[in-house]
Amino acid sequence: MSLFTRPRRPQDTTEGEADQGEPAAPEEGTPPAATPPGWFGWRHRWPRTAHGVTVGITVLAGALVLFALLVPNRVERLEAGAFLRLPAEGILLATLLLVLKARWRRITAVVAGVLLGLLTVLKFMDMGFYQVLARPFDLVLDWILLDDATDFVRESFGRGGQVLAVVGVIVLFVALLALMTLATVRLTGLMTRHRPVAVRTLLVLGVAWITCVTVGVQVGGVPIASKGTADLVGDRVEQVRAGLRDARVFEKEASVDAFAKTPPDQLFTGLRGKDVLFTFIESYGRVAIDDPAMAGPMDTALKEGTRRLEDAGFASRSGWLKSPVTGAGSWLAHSTFLSGLWIKNQQRYRSLTTSDRMTLTNYFRKTGDWRTVGIVPGVRRAWPEGKFFGLDHIYDSRHLGYRGPYFSWTPVPDQFSLEAFERLEHGRKDREPIMAEIILASSHNPWSPIAHMIDWDDLGDGSVFHEIKKEGTDPKEVWKDPENVRTEYRRAIEYSLSCLTEWVERYGDENTVLVFLGDHQPVPTVTAGSTDKDVPVSIVAKDPKVLERVADWNWTDGLKPAADAPRWGMDTFRDRFMTAYGPQGGAIAAPAP
Incomplete structure (x- = not known):
């Protein structure tokens, strides 16, 4: 039964307790309901x-x-x-x-x-x-x-x-x-x-x-x-x-700053007179270099970039940094790199940006010998945190003079962003040295459609990119196949690298010092589930004295870091960089990875 x-x-x-099953039969003599129950x-x-x-x-x-x-x-x-x-x-x-x-x-x-x-x-x-x-x-x-x-x-x-x-x-x-x-x-x-x-x-x-x-x-x-x-x-x-304990832990960590009492004239003595550019390439992670499906084309692109820079008189060294995030959360990685603190969540970010912690950009500004600017094309509205980072002037997507189309998430193609930096700041006559934070966002998820390189003289106000966008791929179609996503990701990274190396080749001089890095690994669709958080980092300069200062870092020659190149936490870079380019030069001891 x-x-x-x-x-x-x-x-x-x-x-x-009410019976929730079949309704009970009506008692004998009960008149039938006009509408049967149930x-x-x-x-x-x-x-x-x-x-x-x-x-x-x-x-x-x-x-x-x-x-x-x-x-x-x-x-x-x-x-x-x-x-x-x-x-x-x-x-x-x-x-x-x-x-x-x-x-x-x-x-x-x-x-x-x-x-x-x-x-x-x-x-x-x-x-x-x-x-x-x-x-x-x-x-x-x-x-x-x-x-x-x-x-x-x-x-x-x-x-x-x-x-x-x-x-x-x-x-x-x-x-x-x-x-x-x-x-x-x-x-x-x-x-x-x-x-x-x-x-x-x-x-x-x-x-x-x-x-x-x-x-x-x-x-x-x-x-x-x-x-x-x-x-x-x-x-x-x-x-x-x-999470509740983390606020107290972070407060204790943030109270320690090895350079807090360093006089301004003792900061960055090895970089006086140089233009120092800290450039983040969105989602440029280790997977782009190590993954077998991407390794061949990326190896070619990095070797070609290294060769072109060498032909222009530049040398480069590369290593690895461990990012606090993967997949997204660029602002957490940027603030980790600049502050020397491990900014792994939004609570730490809020605590950092409401504190008096000095960042790399703050310290450059403190010397009084650099104009500090930010090129942040991904910002579309007011960015109050910009004041915390010690930037004299911020150029967001609304102030770069771009009149072209968005490329998916990216408001401004990287080549135009770099040309705008040249027009607005770097190319000005009789200027003081510049320290710039530059964000290259063309390699931001979803990597479709992607712009491609054109003649720098043809950039104009960016209207030329309307036709270029029509030639690009459709993100809805790309994301139906993980392999297509990975291919478009690699192409986006190659585009960002080409923009940067060509800009240095075209506009760089003996006073140019470029530090560029990825902010985090891409999403798991690209990393195939890897939990690795490493990103490449490179230093490029024409003046040999600049790279001599970091000789004992044991980084790899060229734009491609070796698999066994040093791997540091991203939060250690600030103090290492400031030590290497301070009065004593040299590097500080490497912590355990």
């Missing part, structure tokens, strides 16, 4: 169909709860084996619901449903963060990134795409909480009405779970007995505690 049609016994229903009467007209729908809804409710308990929080783990498990949390929750009294059972069922819904939302958010940042969502520190995510959608797909995305997320969130709560309440009612069967089933499942743990039963390398939800919750509790 079916579980759902078995005659009900008195013990099947708890006193005072879904406007259709259950009575088509009982077999109604029974099938009831069973189907119950099955769906069970599947939804199991999905919440078993779904992993990473896309690459979404496979059939992940759902062929026994969740300890489900067994314990069902047992708890059975032993509670009716009133508390209903309350617990609702609360459990809401929590399961929130847990599922958290897992979905983790999936997105792992896909972009190669890490889970931080419940304390990452909320501000949701605003940045909506901005990215707007800039990539327009205002309409942003609105649709936000509305879709809100609807999905509300629907998930509601459906998960209804599913939990429905299953609770089912267990209560069929208590003996439920008790026996839970005993069997509990014994099976313990047996699977003891024996170590697995399917496809995945343990049958699961407690992944409990582990996830435990990890998040510890993550929250660590």
Whole structure:
């Protein structure tokens, strides 16, 4: 006999609890209702169909709860084996619901449903963060990134795409909480009405779970007995505690500055009279050099860049830096590099930019011998943090004179940004030495469409890029195939490198000192799941005395760092650089990687 049609016994229903199954037959003598009860009467007209729908809804409710308990929080783990498990949390929750009294059972069922819904939302958010940042969502520190995510959608797909995305997320969130709560309440009612069967089933499942743990039963390398939800919750509790402690830890770290009391005339004595350019290439990570599918073309591009620079009289040295982020979060990497502090989250960034910590750019400004400027084409609105970094003048996307199209996320192609820097600052007559922070954003995700090099004299106001954009690829088509994404990523990096090396070749002189680096590795679609956070860094100069100062860094000759070249934390660069170009010269001891 079916579980759902078995005659009900008195013990099947708890006193005072409403029966959520078939409605009771009307008492004898009761006049028939104008409309039969139960879904406007259709259950009575088509009982077999109604029974099938009831069973189907119950099955769906069970599947939804199991999905919440078993779904992993990473896309690459979404496979059939992940759902062929026994969740300890489900067994314990069902047992708890059975032993509670009716009133508390209903309350617990609702609360459990809401929590399961929130847990599922958290897992979905983790999936997105792992896909972009190669890490889970931080419940304390990452909320501000949701605003940045909506901005990215707007800039990539327009205002309409942003609105649709936000509305879709809100609807999905509300629907998930509601459906998960209804599913939990429905299953609770089912267990209560069929208590003996439920008790026996839970005993069997509990014994099976313990047996699977003891024996170590697995399917496809995945343990049958699961407690992944409990582990996830435990990890998040510890993550929250660590996030709350991190503010105190960071405050202590930020209070130490080896150069805080150094007189201005003792700073950067080895660079006096030089133009010092710190240039970040967006998403230029180690994968671009080491990945077998990219290594050949990238090796050719870096060798060609090295050769062209050498023909122009420049030498270069390269090494590796470990970034605090991967996939995204460029501002965290930039501030780590410039401040000498490990800026791994938004809380640290806010603390840094509201403090009096001196950055590389601040120290150059402190000497009074350099004009400090920023070329930041990715900035489209007010950037109050710019004052913290000690920049005399900031040129964002609105002040570079560009009249061409966006290239996906990128407001200004790199070649135009560098030509604008030449026009606005570097090429001016009778100027003082410049220290510039330059952001090259053409290699920013999604890497489609990409600009290509043209004659520098033809750049004009950038209108020429309208035709170039039409020749580019469609990001919607590119992102259908990971291999196409990787190819476009490599081409974007090659474009940024070409822009930079050609600019040095065209406009550099004996007083040019260029330090350029990647800010972080690209998204996991490109890195194929690698957790490596290394980025290349290079120093380029025509004056041999500049590179002599860093000879004991043991960096590799040329623009391509060797696989075994020194690897430092990005936060150590500031002090190493300031030591090497201070009065004593030389380098400081390398910390453990």
